[in-house]
Amino acid sequence: MQHQANPIVCLNEAFAVYPHTLKKEPRVAYAGTRGSYGEEASLSFFKHDCELFAYKTFEDVFVALSQGSIDYGVLPIENSSTGSIAAVYDLLSRYQYYIVGEQEIKARHCLLAPKGASLERISEVYSHPQGFSQSEEFLKDYPDWKCIPYFNTAIAAEYVASQNDPTMAAIASKRAGDIYNLSILAENINFSQTNVTRFVIISRQIELFENPTRVSIAFHLPHRPGALYEIIGIFSVFSLNLCKIESRPLLKENWEYLFFVDFTGNISQNTLVNLLPIIQEKAEYFQFLGYYPQYEEK
Amino acid sequence: MQHQANPIVCLNEAFAVYPHTLKKEPRVAYAGTRGSYGEEASLSFFKHDCELFAYKTFEDVFVALSQGSIDYGVLPIENSSTGSIAAVYDLLSRYQYYIVGEQEIKARHCLLAPKGASLERISEVYSHPQGFSQSEEFLKDYPDWKCIPYFNTAIAAEYVASQNDPTMAAIASKRAGDIYNLSILAENINFSQTNVTRFVIISRQIELFENPTRVSIAFHLPHRPGALYEIIGIFSVFSLNLCKIESRPLLKENWEYLFFVDFTGNISQNTLVNLLPIIQEKAEYFQFLGYYPQYEEK
Structure with a gap:
């Protein structure tokens, strides 16, 4: 583990200019793809006033921060069903960067399919394994559907859109459906459990926004x-x-x-x-x- | 949350017959597929003296326990890079079952491909996202390879075997390579970090094996x-x-x-x-x- 510059000194320096203000249109990066919950967390926190970049991995976001090519990273740190995301904690230790804010996102899954598809014709469903388990109750009514696990829910939606096959559907967010031009066959299908992810906003330096608690x-x-x-x-x-x-x-x-x-x-x-x-x-x-x-x- | 029968009473009852002995050839279930680290954990803990069952999800293993169709479940509870597996903790609370043992498994990834393949001809690699990140250093030497994420490493190996295409490879365990009849193109490619998963052995009742600590x-x-x-x-x-x-x-x-x-x-x-x-x-x-x-x- 790298050693941190004296945190008390850094903290006092930050207090000297408290409160910091978010700069206009910061460059913000998340890990994932368009339509993912990471993108949604970024847009919610920065109220759509930011320039967005998508990276493949959590560490890619830290590297971009270290190279100065972005101002903030937005990464998941805790999920109500899978627990803390240790890899992000480890990267925070390794890079010695700071958390300057947090954003919670509730997963609200939809069943998405190409225009013209109907529930009756679906035979294959693509999603992240968690997308399936969170929609378990809904899927019980369709025991013949083949569930095919995918890297993340947004990539599953992108794939289903690219195939344009009315027997294929994805479980992903409404937003992913909008982006990839898919129809919603069923909404809020994850009624069986609450699923919340807490994202943190990461910066190279301590920034104290108003009313830290x-x-x-x-x-x-x-x-x-x-x-x-x-x-x-x-x-x-x-x-x-x-x-x-x-x-x-x-x-x-x-x-x-x-x-x-x-x-x-x-x-x-x-x-x-x-x-x-x-x-x-x-x-x-x-x-x-x-x-x-x-x-x-x- | 369900309420547990008085744990002190149950514990004293278990102490009355201490130490319990593992029965011969117990029926043991893991979540995953043949060649997965869950299967390896089961075989290591029970020293190959068990009848193995593979289920799709963590909860399927708990359901099998509750129906009495298996004697023990073997599930991951903590991973050195992804942290605690909250879903398993939640299921332990919901079903009120007990941990009776633990087993650690080190991930040792190999690059596996159909017989006759060579490093030079590979263009696509399949694995779990963690398989890729743990083999990052190795993959840096092959920037042209397309990395395609999959549900788990063993399923990736099974898929590559089914395609029998010498341009495709999987990152998975040596054991998965043996099971799916793949050649090892590179061994121990996850040299950049230690990755250990702690599995717990779950039973419907308290069982106290020798020298609990x-x-x-x-x-x-x-x-x-x-x-x-x-x-x-x-x-x-x-x-x-x-x-x-x-x-x-x-x-x-x-x-x-x-x-x-x-x-x-x-x-x-x-x-x-x-x-x-x-x-x-x-x-x-x-x-x-x-x-x-x-x-x-x-």
Whole structure:
């Protein structure tokens, strides 16, 4: 792991110009393709006022940030059914970049097919495996359909459109249907479970937008009983609400763990610059990941 | 969430017949297809002395357990690059089954192609997206190859075998190559990173095999600062090593969290039956997931 420039110094520098304002039409990148939930998260967060770039992998987005060819990356960090996306946490550690915002996106799947298709004629359905499992209840009524797993839901929609075969359908977002000019045969077919993905907005530097309320940090503790207990006690002393905690094995070091913690509460600049050095001192490794406004449903 | 039969009573009943012995040739199920890492985990844990069944989804394995058509399920619960597999944790909560063992499997990818193929003629490669990213360094030498993502590595190998086209290759395990009669064009091509998946062995009842050392539990805490701090203090008092902690949002209840905790240490029956009721009393929901021997590399 690379070592971070003194996060307290960086944080104080950022506070000196608080609040930052989003620049007009920033260059924003997501991983995926047109019509994907990553694109939707980007457009929602930046309110359509951005220049969008699609990259193939999560790391491609970090590389683009490091080369200065984009201003922000938008990547999924937690999904309500698949859990935290460890690869993005690992990349945040490796590149030492910061979270400056978050955006939640609810998956609302549709059954999409070429114009002129009907439910009765469908025989093959393409989607991401999660698209199938989230639409399980709907699919039970069509036991003869062959479900063919695909890389992601938007690519499945693109493929079905390219084949223009009325026996083929895709499970993807309404937006993907619009983009690839497909008809909606059934809407909101994932009624059996809520599926929400939390995306984070990533920047090369700390940027503090108005009213930040959530702090993300990562640390590695010395291997002795009670080490985590002491750290969590510190949050308690400052009356902060620990809203997410997660341990990730550092495989190279004998199953020692890196902890990722998010906390919320009445967090002033003062609290933060007092709290963080205490944790930094107790930890063998410490990384400040960001201080940003929590997503609020409109 | 369903409520568990009193876990302390069940645990004491299990201790009364400790240690359990694995029955001969149990019926074992994994999710995936022949040649997958799930199959490898099953064969490794049961030392080839089992009758194997492959199911399509994680839940299919739980359903088979509930119907009594299999004795054990083998499912991935944590991967070193993608993190914890939340869907399996959710199913453990929903079905109230138990973890009775664990098995780690290292991904060692090969480039596989039909007999007679050579590196020079390959133009298309099929694999799971993770297969590509883990073999990134190798693939950099072949920038013209088209990488086509597939549901899983073993299915990619099966597909390439079915096409019998010497310009097509798959990235999958050596075992998948043997099963689908493919040649190995390059071995251990995922040299750039370690990729380990931890599988758990799931049973309908608590079974305590010899020398259990790891305990898994899940709980939901009342929403007040310090609640988690108190619980973690209990582990400290009993000198137990908290080796994994993870929070999962309970989406239906306003982003409240369910915690999954694994701990290890010198855990006697006495410690366990004293410790668990204390946590159970402080938690709003408590689930005992299992007490089992940790995986040890041979």
